[in-house]
Each structure stands twice: as C-alpha cells, then as structure tokens.
Amino acid sequence: EAQVTQNPRYLITVTGKKLTVTCSQNMNHEYMSWYRQDPGLGLRQIYYSMNVEVTDKGDVPEGYKVSRKEKRNFPLILESPSPNQTSLYFCASRTGTGVSEQYFGPGTRLTVT
Amino acid sequence: AQSVTQLDSQVPVFEEAPVELRCNYSSSVSVYLFWYVQYPNQGLQLLLKYLSGSTLVKGINGFEAEFNKSQTSFHLRKPSVHISDTAEYFCAVSVGNDMRFGAGTRLTVKP
Numbered sequence: 001e002a003q004v005t006q007n008p009r010y011l012i013t014v015t016g017k018k019l020t021v022t023c024s025q026n027m028n029h030e031y032m033s034w035y036r037q038d039p040g041l042g043l044r045q046i047y048y049s050m051n052v053e054v055t056d057k058g059d060v061p062e063g064y065k066v067s068r069k070e071k072r073n074f075p076l077i078l079e080s081p082s083p084n085q086t087s088l089y090f091c092a093s094r095t096g097t098g099v100s101e102q103y104f105g106p107g108t109r110l111t112v113t
Numbered sequence: 114a115q116s117v118t119q120l121d122s123q124v125p126v127f128e129e130a131p132v133e134l135r136c137n138y139s140s141s142v143s144v145y146l147f148w149y150v151q152y153p154n155q156g157l158q159l160l161l162k163y164l165s166g167s168t169l170v171k172g173i174n175g176f177e178a179e180f181n182k183s184q185t186s187f188h189l190r191k192p193s194v195h196i197s198d199t200a201e202y203f204c205a206v207s208v209g210n211d212m213r214f215g216a217g218t219r220l221t222v223k224p
Contacts, residue, residue, distance in 0.1 A: 031210060
C-alpha cells in the first residue's frame, strides 16, 4: 500500500529535550516536506526536500532541522523544543512536479511543556 | 508568491442541504489548484484537483469544484451533504514545487 508513515503519532516532552519525528514514504517520491498545522493558520511549511541531500527552508523553519540521507526518509529534528512548537505536524511527499498531489502522513501531535 | 484565502472558517449546514466552501487565490502565474479533506484525527487526503482543461472538476464523495480564472476562485460544492462529510477542508495552490494552503474551513453537518 502506498503510504507516508510518521512516528510517533503522539508525543509529550519538556522544554529543551531533543526529539526526532520520523517520516518515511514507499512511493519513490523525490519531493518531501514537513508542515505544522495550527488552528486558524492552516498548514505552514517548515522544510522541504527536492531529493536526497537537497533540503531548503519553508515558511517557518526556526527551531527545526531536517536531513535527507535516503530517498524514502525525511526526519524532523527539534534540537531544543519550546512550548511554541506545540502543534500538529504532517509529513508529505509527491513526485517532483507541481502538477502532482501531495500524500500526507497521519500526523504527529506534539506537546512541549 | 501565490496565496490562498478561504473565506469561511466555519460552515454549519443541515444534512442533505447543499454546501459551498469558498476559496480565492492570488498568483501572477498559472497555478494548479487542489482541495484536500481532513477527517478528525487523520491526515489530509485529496478530494480533487484542477490542472487544466474543463473548469468543472469532479472529485470523490460527490464533491465538485469550479475554476474561475477571472475571479481567481476555486469554490468547492456538494449538492447534498451527509453527516460523514463533517471535516476540515483545505484549498491549496501550487506553482512549481511550492504548494500553499488556505487556513481551512470546518464543515459541520447537523442531523
């Protein structure tokens, strides 16, 4: 089954404790991205990657890191989480063209206390 | 850069009534347009998309949308909604590799 998986689905952590949210897709897509969803703000892009070893900032990259060492994986790293990073996070992937839809993971709900 | 405005943050309707969720976009170049649906506690899934050709696009679950270039709109419609259509709906515009989402419209269908 074609899918994007994320882990964990739910995470509660404390300020400053480094964490990683994993994302994996099995569709051989070149393009992957991370979004955060906040009430009234829709989805805002954090980082994206157009292929292996190619990453770039989205609209809200502060406080986040990503890496793309393999085509299928695109982890999101919070080196020192803060309460304003409490949000719902989505990973997405698509083929490398603008006409294609994005496929979304199930989401990771992160709470930073 | 392109942007998307969803004109209604919440739309309550009764079951079997028609519904329209409004979406306007701005862009200086040609765009591709999408509607996604997010059911409670789930990720987003594609409802429909407009790439080119006929301006009336049909999607899943009986939804359709009309692309209006002169009004830069891409409104989503369904002639008769069901309780199961209760969800959040997102309009998105894509130019090249950049996809922008609206703030979302929460559709609540009441019995």
